[in-house]
Amino acid sequence: MDNQRVFRYAFASIYPHYIQKAEKKGRSQEELDTVICWLTGYSRKQLHQQIEKKVDLEAFFDQAPQLHPNASLITGLICGYRVEEIEDKLMQKIRYMDKLVDELAKGKKMEKILRS
Numbered sequence: 245m246d247n248q249r250v251f252r253y254a255f256a257s258i259y260p261h262y263i264q265k266a267e268k269k270g271r272s273q274e275e276l277d278t279v280i281c282w283l284t285g286y287s288r289k290q291l292h293q294q295i296e297k298k299v300d301l302e303a304f305f306d307q308a309p310q311l312h313p314n315a316s317l318i319t320g321l322i323c324g325y326r327v328e329e330i331e332d333k334l335m336q337k338i339r340y341m342d343k344l345v346d347e348l349a350k351g352k353k354m355e356k357i358l359r360s
Contacts, residue, residue: 247332247334247335250301250335250338251300251301251302251334251335251338252300252301252302253300253301254298254299254300254301255294255295255298255299255300255301255304256294256295256296256298256299257298258301259295262276262280262345263276265345265349266345266348266349268349269348269349269350269351270351271348271349271351275348275354276345276348277291278354278358279344279345279348279354279357279358280341280344282312282344282358283311283312283315283337283340283341283344284304284305284308284309284310284311284312284341285308285309285310285311285312286308286309290309294307301334301338302334305334305337305338311337312359314358314359314360315337315340316328317359318340318343318344318359320343322339322342322343322346323339323342325339327339327340327343344357
């Protein structure tokens with residue numbers, strides 16, 4: 245898939261899918277927000293402002309206060325790619341987020357998801 249096309253997806257269009265995935269597995273939107281805020285440094289209020297503004301994924305990560313210092317501890321496969329080996333930094337951040345949402349949906353404990 246063309247990275248530029250992915251970068252242009254509105255975060256607001258992806259977020260409901262994340263909610264659905266989490267809730268289908270018995271997790272809450274609050275837990276989802278916690279995971280995304282942990283990764284990006286956004287507060288919940290800032291996260292929902294980004295959703296309201298309908299920013300694309302590139303802007304979402306460019307405007308993020310700070311990627312969590314432990315984000316590099318996120319490893320494993322997502323969409324057939326090892327997240328730790330993805331060379332494009334923006335795509336890697338997007339896949340980090342995907343991986344965290346997957347872990348949440350799979351029932352991992354929050355302490356493990358948040359690498360604490």
